[in-house]
Amino acid sequence: MINLGAMEEGPRTFELDGRDALSAEALRRFAHEAVDWMVDYMTEPGGDGPILSPKLTKDVFDLFREELPNEGSEPGAVFEEFREKIVPDATHLQSPGNFAYIPNSTGVIGVVADILTATMNQNVSLVRGGPTAAAVEAQVVGWLQSLLGYPKSGGGVLTSGGSLANLMGLALARHRAGAGDNLTFYFSEETHSSMDRALRFLGLPPEAVRRLPTDDEFRMSPEALEEAVKEDRARGKRPAAVAATAGTIGSGAVDPLEEIAGICERHGLWLHVDGAYGALSAAAESGAWMRSGLARTDSLSIDPHKWLFVPVGTSCLLVRDVDFMRRFFTAVPEYLKVSVTEGEIGQPMEHTMELSRRFRALRLWMSFKIYGARAVREKIEDHLRWTQLFASWVEAASGFELSAPVMTSTVCFRYVPPGVESEEALDRLNEELMERVNREPGLFVSRNRLRGRFTQRVCITHLRTTEEDIRRLWEAYQKLAVTL
Ligand SMILES: Cc1ncc(COP(=O)(O)O)c(C=O)c1O
The missing domain is CATH 3.40.640.10 (Type I PLP-dependent aspartate aminotransferase-like (Major domain))
Structure with missing residues (x-):
């Protein structure tokens, strides 16, 4: 076990000042609490809310406006503020339903490293x-x-x-x-x-x-x-x-x-x-x-x-x-x-x-x-397979069409119901569909234009994504498309 306590014995203070709040023991508690929180967050990032933060306006900046703090606070109090103010309105990219842009995801190993x-x-x-x-x-x-x-x-x-x-x-x-x-x-x-x-x-x-x-x-x-x-x-x-x-x-x-x-x-x-x-x-x-x-x-x-x-x-x-x-x-x-x-x-x-x-x-x-490299290769292989699977569902569904062939792990497609009078109207419909998907709990997709036309864009590279998440996404698309 790491012995931070030993640091207390010498004439030096452990951090900037010698307050009790920054004693080696207090800092150890702070670090342990953060690590516990990290593992919990990894298990269920974002809970059952949407992945994409609904706070995409300048209100979020107002939340943090304050004078430069002249006096320090307890680490525990600041950690609480992190949990209450920063986490809920974050974009929960660690969530397995993150298919937007190129989904970034990290394992616990990367975080500990x-x-x-x-x-x-x-x-x-x-x-x-x-x-x-x-x-x-x-x-x-x-x-x-x-x-x-x-x-x-x-x-x-x-x-x-x-x-x-x-x-x-x-x-x-x-x-x-x-x-x-x-x-x-x-x-x-x-x-x-x-x-x-x-x-x-x-x-x-x-x-x-x-x-x-x-x-x-x-x-x-x-x-x-x-x-x-x-x-x-x-x-x-x-x-x-x-x-x-x-x-x-x-x-x-x-x-x-x-x-x-x-x-x-x-x-x-x-x-x-x-x-x-x-x-x-x-x-x-x-x-x-x-x-x-x-x-x-x-x-x-x-x-x-x-x-x-x-x-x-x-x-x-x-x-x-x-x-x-x-x-x-x-x-x-x-x-x-x-x-x-x-x-x-x-x-x-x-x-x-x-x-x-x-x-x-x-x-x-x-x-x-x-x-081990074998597990990493296999995970990427899963992603490639699930991408093909998702594309096959799109191809087989009436009212949807693929917008591009699938060569890696991205599927671009459109909702093309009969009776929509123009390409512009289809673009608007698809943009609305994307926004509705993003309001669903635990799903996040992004957009693109190919040859000028709006497409849904689903990308599969996430460590925690499973085949179940892919199905969940496709079901959401089908359910939401008919509500448009
Ligand atoms: C093809 C390609 N090149 C470059 C970049 C930029 O990479 P980064 O965001 O790591 O700077 C991206 C990001 O999505 C990408 O998809």
Whole structure:
């Protein structure tokens, strides 16, 4: 057992001041209470209310308006306030009926790892800020490579989110292309907005993007890509990189990665794949077809916080050429210099644009060790199977239609009852249907437009979702559709 009590004996106070409320015993009670609450919350997040907070107005901000507290309070009283004011109006994303956006969910392992991470407060910028943390991160990145069959010769780094991983991937692509004007980047109509923002952050004008049409399955067309590259070259442009997607946010489509990789190789273009959402489906047997394409990318972003059951703030950028990455990110001022032997192992900050970084690898290290990769692969497999099942119900139901083929774990569909006079009316009807579903206890879905038309969007990546939850969702859709 951890002996916080020992801290009381010395001349130092345990926290900011020596009040009884902050004694080691009181803090231990506070921590235990929080952990007990955490486990209870995990069992029934949100109780029997809606997942989506009904307080989506500025009223919620009014709840917290107060002067900076000059004097401190009892930890127990503040914890009570957390339970009464913060929890009820949170969005209960940990609930198994969360099918919205890309459902984030974390297991207890990830949460406990986070407590330990914050406790040790390692700073994974230099190896000396946490040698074991740096080593664990290197190992976890290796495990992610192995999970997806990414080449062992590559490497990578954990990032705070997919957007940062995409930005770093695109920065590398741009650096590879060299200085000068007229650089051109190839996106598709379904490329995630983080890519557009990445280009902006890199100071590239909107004209630097050539946005390619997608095929009937919402995938980038390799023919259109090759034609565009040739045409742009002939016009004096400098094709630099392709940003393809493994699992679009819109419908979960996976671009034809192998064909696109072939084009990139022939034309000397960097291939970045935004696999933030969908690339992790390649961990499962039925997503394994994707692995050969992912292995040919120059850079690949993946988001464990979307589909590996760890807290938000855990993403990864994998790259094929680690030396190139290191050369790009390394800038060492005097105060960050290390000894020759430390220098030999490579510093975490040489792989990323962050400097101070938390020990985010612990969440994944503990999860992989406790769950085992087999259980993780099987859970993703379940998600893929249930997605197909849900899609089959939609397809078979009269009055509903699929809006896109299912390639990963997203189903886009519409309610199309007979007698609705226009597409606009169908859009309005579907938006209302989505809102009604979201008012149901324990259900949360989101929206999209495909080829301009509003669709329901159901995504299955949640750790706690079961087949029963999928059925519950479909029953709610059927029940609510007839009330419109
Ligand atoms: C395809 C895709 N790329 C990038 C992102 C951005 O990832 P993050 O929210 O982790 O920054 C998302 C988020 O949903 C996504 O679906």
